[in-house]
Amino acid sequence: MLVICLFCQNIHIFRNQFTERSILMSQQHRIFLSLGSNLGNKSENLQHALEALYKRVGDLRSISSVYKTGAQGFESHDFLNACVEIHTTLTPEKLLQNCLEIESDMGRKRSLEKGYEARIIDVDILLYDQFKIETASLEIPHPALHRRNFVLKPLAEIAADILHPVFQKRMIDLLENGDFPGVIQKTGISLTNPKSRFDFNKRNYIAIEGNIGSGKTTLASQIAEDFNAKLILERFADNPFLPKFYEKPARYAFPLELSFLADRYQQFSDDVSQFDLFSDFLISDYDIYKSLIFSKITLAEDEFLLYKKFFEIIYKDAVKPDLYVFLYQNTARLLDNIRKRGRSYEQRIAPDYLDKINSGYLEFIKTLPTDKSLIIDVSDMDFVENRSAYLYILEKISRA
Numbered sequence: 001m002l003v004i005c006l007f008c009q010n011i012h013i014f015r016n017q018f019t020e021r022s023i024l025m026s027q028q029h030r031i032f033l034s035l036g037s038n039l040g041n042k043s044e045n046l047q048h049a050l051e052a053l054y055k056r057v058g059d060l061r062s063i064s065s066v067y068k069t070g071a072q073g074f075e076s077h078d079f080l081n082a083c084v085e086i087h088t089t090l091t092p093e094k095l096l097q098n099c100l101e102i103e104s105d106m107g108r109k110r111s112l113e114k115g116y117e118a119r120i121i122d123v124d125i126l127l128y129d130q131f132k133i134e135t136a137s138l139e140i141p142h143p144a145l146h147r148r149n150f151v152l153k154p155l156a157e158i159a160a161d162i163l164h165p166v167f168q169k170r171m172i173d174l175l176e177n178g179d180f181p182g183v184i185q186k187t188g189i190s191l192t193n194p195k196s197r198f199d200f201n202k203r204n205y206i207a208i209e210g211n212i213g214s215g216k217t218t219l220a221s222q223i224a225e226d227f228n229a230k231l232i233l234e235r236f237a238d239n240p241f242l243p244k245f246y247e248k249p250a251r252y253a254f255p256l257e258l259s260f261l262a263d264r265y266q267q268f269s270d271d272v273s274q275f276d277l278f279s280d281f282l283i284s285d286y287d288i289y290k291s292l293i294f295s296k297i298t299l300a301e302d303e304f305l306l307y308k309k310f311f312e313i314i315y316k317d318a319v320k321p322d323l324y325v326f327l328y329q330n331t332a333r334l335l336d337n338i339r340k341r342g343r344s345y346e347q348r349i350a351p352d353y354l355d356k357i358n359s360g361y362l363e364f365i366k367t368l369p370t371d372k373s374l375i376i377d378v379s380d381m382d383f384v385e386n387r388s389a390y391l392y393i394l395e396k397i398s399r400a
Contacts, residue, residue, distance in 0.1 A: 028087045028225075029129050031058075031095065032159060034142075034151045035082050036122040038071060042080040043189045045106065045121050050084065052102040053123070054194040055391065057095065058088030059226045064154035066189040070182050072150070074116040082191060083126070083154035087225075092128050096138050099123040126155060130165045141165050149180035198398040200227050201280050203322040206397070207287040210327035211357050212349065213337035218384060219327065219393065220285040230279035232271050234286045235263060243345040245298070253298040257307055261291045265314050288318045293360035297353065323400055324368055326361055330379045374400040 033053070037045040046066065054060050062085035069079050088095060103110070106121045126142045133140040141164060145151055152175040155162075160172040167174070200206070200223070208223075210216040217233060224231035241256040268288060276282075292315075295307050329337070331354045338346050365373050376396055381389040 028089060031086050031088055031125065032127040032155060033084050033086065034124045034126055035084065036079050037120060038077045038079040039118050039120045046080060046082055047191055048106060049102060049121050049123060050191055051194050053086060056098045056102065056387065057090060058086045060193050060195060061085045061087055062158040063191050063193055064157045066187045066191060067150060067154055068185045068187050069150040072182055076118045079150065081150045081154060083151065083158060085158055092133055092138055092140060093135065095125060099125065126151065127162065132165045146174050149175065149178065149184050152178065153184050198394050200398060203281055205282040205319065205321045206323045206325060207284050207321035208325050208327065209287055209290065209361065211329060211334055211354055212346065213334045214327040214329045215378065215383065216327055217285040220283050224283050228280045229283040230276045232267065232282065232284035235267065246345040246348060249298060254303050257291065257295040257298060261311060261314065264288045264291060265318060268319050287321055287324060288315065289364060293357065293364060296360060297356045322372065324373045325397055326365055326375045328375055328377045328379065331355055333379050
């Protein structure tokens, strides 16, 4: 149970609506951490910690300069310090656990009896959104944040206007108005963001495709957020024929497929023609060719032949992706995903329908150049909860 400390008020415990699990999981949170090292190769230690945080915690959005300070509170070697901003889905307690494990993996041995001591690495949680949190093992914001210039200086560099959740003052104001011991010096050391190894900018347009329930929308959305891409999502939720089709396929298949085709073409024509100066590339959770794949399965033969004529006229002028990524999942996993996401009109989808869709996609991919297509089997992956699976997919796409 979390205890939320309200400034100038008593401690309150919200037993129902404010548990850690109920409000903090399955969403992105903006956190700030401080890193410090004064043993061994200190700059390499900081970089090693960054690599581990990227793999285990979340997306690194900002990295401060590296600063040198003398040891405060004890006699030892000078420290190198930096602060980072990360977006994560981890809860505060899970975040703490991962930070402690990273320290331990790098050789840090914490001692509660010795007080301040030299360390190969120190990873402290400074801020977690604007939450004020106290548990038996964790306090956020960090209780010494406002008293440490070696934390405030790099933090204000990347988050000058962020408010301290307790004092309601900007970090830059806490830094400029504080009275701090010791001297802090900016170094010429630069830390490298580990995600820079993923090169997506060589592609102007990436399409993430897959069967119903394969996770294509989730993956495309996450890549767009992490790598500054313009995102195009299929507007299936607005199609009035879709629920009717699942109830009466023969009756509504043709108007459904025509409406999807028209909407997909219109959406791509609008979005692709509007160049976005603030995005590095374009990513979508579908490619317009899926219209032909689905229509071949859902339409009667005479209807499909008529539909195909319309499709071929439109497709020749449609924007084609530079890279076509197909997320393959076996039918059993697809059905499980469909059940979990709980859309009522999808619950009656038959396994053989999903089998035919998979076959249709795979046949289409055979017609594409090998340097423009990529199949990733995600049947045994959970790239939402398992960050290593997500990073594996990024590696595959980046190298394609």
